[in-house]
Amino acid sequence: MNKIMGILMLLVFACIATNILSGGNFVIPFNLQNLMVRTSMFGIIGIGVAFVIITGGIDLSIGSMIGLIGCLMTLSLMKWEFSIATTLLIVLVVSVGLGVLHGVLITKAHLQPFVVTLCGLLIYRGAARWITDDATGGFGQDYNESLRLLATGRPFSTSAVLIVLGIAAALYCIGRISKAATDHEQTGGNTNGKWIFGIVISVGVALSGTSRFYNFSEQTVLNLANYTSVEIYNKFDSEKLDIKTLDESHPEKRPSQFMPEISLNYLGYLALPLAIALAIFFLQVDRKTAGLAILLLVSGAAATYFSSNQVQKLFANRQDIGMASILKVTLSLGVFILGLDRFLKGVYKALPERRGLLVITCVLAMCWLVSQTPICRVLVPAPMIFLTVIAIAAAIFLNQTIYGRYLLALGNNETAARLSGINTDRMIILAYVICAFCTAISGILFALDGNSIQPAGHGNFYELYAIAAAVLGGCSLRGGEGSIAGVVIGAAVMRVLYNSITLLKIPTTLEFAIIGVVIMIGVLADEAVKKLNHKKRQQEEVLRVSLVDETNPD
């Protein structure tokens, strides 16, 4: 939990910093959509490799396998003229077969995962180049309206996501209330306040989503927007922006497309009084920690505000923003994020009875953050759906099934797991198969998205991005540790970093170096935090166990 929190903070930091430094170019719809596509595809392979890393192994062959899959697809569809179904079947069978092969070589032939998959990296790349004669392939225009939609399709808008999320959250709250009612009939509805509040907020979010489909007049929208920070008019063009390009299917509802943003913004305003209330409670309980956190928050926010204003001025005058502004923004934003982190963790720990309020405040703050971007006007790209489905399935598999527990156990101590009756060989093979399957899915998406597959370069280094995402997301290369949510966020961080390099016009030659340094800092910080927590925990344990000894004498 702590770990996911940390990486989430890093993501928020990276997004905001990139947006400020790029003068708002980060949050333009085109960029956001692109980012979602790339995050999805890299997130899927990150999830795959996470399973392998949890067993204490590694898969270096992912990039080459993606290259091979791309080549197989172009050959199958364009040269051999197989049907789409046959092609997908070939790809899945080949990759899952290779996954089984990896697993068998590692468990039965006792080869090291690094060696097996390193050989895979070389062999699959060679195979891909050989079967295609090293010729760049693609799917032409024939599949633009069919197969390629898997990667390029934009099936529904984010407003729909808002509606679904809102309804789901509301139902969850109702469930908790009815459960509480059956559980403690005597205690009464005293604790239900936060759930009822939760329902109200959830319904509000769902309604924000639906507001896009009503027919508001332009005047109404403009009036409503007056009290928010939502900009109907583009900063760069003097004309009305985006409206023409984004909602062409419903031209008559054009002004309404801004409604979700506006209503979310209003919802988000609620976060401020709640946050102040929390801060006051926090101060009453633990003055020192709370004071420091709030000081960091406020000073960080102020500094960020001023430095971002400076950057905007530079942009307005078409001046180079320069290293100094980059440093100013990152530092001040860093202070803010640090304060935020301390505040959230502090409140969570010091005020256990206010955790519900804390969650609601965070949700509202997220609403506000979302309303500052045009994300409500963006259409959800199809790969995002793949990622969501795979991530949910993977999380359920890892956390709710016996096999997930087996993987974590054997990653920590294979002997003990085997002696507990776990077929460890089969579980390890399964991990490599899951990884190969995820590689197949994202390999298909990568091929279809690019539509131009160079056998020698397609997918190069992707395994390293995947491993980096997994490591950033809290997987330990020693095995036995990892969470799916962390990996997905890790993949997002990687993509945002990559994106920021382009947006901030940092020389792309520095790309790998920057990503490497950031991962290194992330992992170092993680280790430091771990050590600190370990120490703290040990002290607490000594105390707690000695208490147990006293109260529970034999």
Added chain:
Amino acid sequence: MPDQNLILNVRNLTKRFPGVVALNNVQLKLHEGEFLSLIGENGAGKSTLMKILAGVQLQDEGTVEVSGQTVRMDSVKTSQAHGVALIHQELNLSENLSIAANIFLGREPTTTGFLNKRVIHQEASRFLGMVGLDIDPKTLAGDLSIGQQQLVEIAKALSIDARILIMDEPTSSLSAGESERLFEVIADLRQRGVSIIYISHRLAEVKMLSDRVTIFRDGEYVGDLVGDEITHDAMVKHMVGRDISQYYSHEPNQTGDAILEVANLRTQANPDHELSFKIMQGEIVGISGLVGAGRTEMLDALFGVAPAISGTIKVQGCPVTITSPKDAIALGLALVPEDRKGQGLILPMSVKENTSLASLKTHAISRIFRNSEKESQDTDLMIKRLRTKTPNADQVVGFLSGGNQQKVVLGKWLATDPTLLLLDEPTRGIDIGAKQEIYQLMEELAAQGMAVLFVSSELEEIIGMSDRTIVMHEGRITGEISREDLTEESIMHLATGGDHQ
């Protein structure tokens, strides 16, 4: 006054680990040229004290004085600089390096940055001569016998000019001849004014060699024995703190049908010998023997860890084949392995996750999903039943003390509802309280009709707990002794390869 030649004085030392106070306000004195034995049961805190003296760990409270001067032993280097050398029970030689390289590891004599091999070999030969080892110093350490490696360790200690030599169970894996040799070397060292702290479970050796004996129990200093006071009985009494008859209270049960029948079993480790025996319902059977007698290997074969090569195993009358622990568990077997941390537990996981690990599958919903509710129930039940001291079920087991960790392992297996419990050194390295509780548990389980087969290297435990004892020697069963005939002598006779009387 009498402490003028006091070379080492440990005062009021306390060391706490999560969940356990390893040393509580202990003291230890060592005079120049003295041979001091430090004895105590497993978990008495001997090793912890030695680690502190060797600079591996730092005490929480108390002082260590070397030659009257207070020293903070914050690293092995500091400790060595004050002339303290520790020879671990598990020898620490790098097997792929030569003897000479091992002796000078980390302190290699160099000339202008390059290793000076000639000097290294010369010096090494000199130190080897001092311990009476006439071997080429270029020999790889891995090619030496355990006894020779031990002497190399001593040579290494001499090379740092050690004045205090601490030896942790040096004879535990030596033959009688090798031990004799070691004693000679030790006597020679004492001539040179080296003081010895000797840790051993072999009370006969302790009695023969020691000037003085210091006894620890449960992390506390119990007392000293000097000269004539050093008798076997006195030492045991101090170590255990009560009579042995109080300690074990086993009453044999009415035994039922055979639960396990093994005939002509050949293990992978000892394929030349065939093992045959049976165990009845409600019976507690001990397996005794020296280290390396093939006891653990036999349990491994029964449990499918290293499947047997040939032979028949019948569980409750039905012939079965066991090729993996999974098979064994399905047949109602459970194995509490010897190496608790390496084989028994997933240390970074919680008490709950460990307790449920072996029974997850049985309780799975639709054969896939974990049954969290059942997991919590089982864990709470086991914590209560075994009286495991843990703050809660979500505690990471790595933070628990040895005895409580062992209870978690036992809980894991009891949750599978076994009919035959295999225990490999069930009380190794755990405190006396937990030991007694484990004995009690074995009683209870046998009374409920479970069969218990346990391997132990502690003769007292074998004599105190078993209805019947199987004795092994070099991979074969040399005999079975019933409860009435069970004595240390009768066991040792068979364990050392004697024929069945």
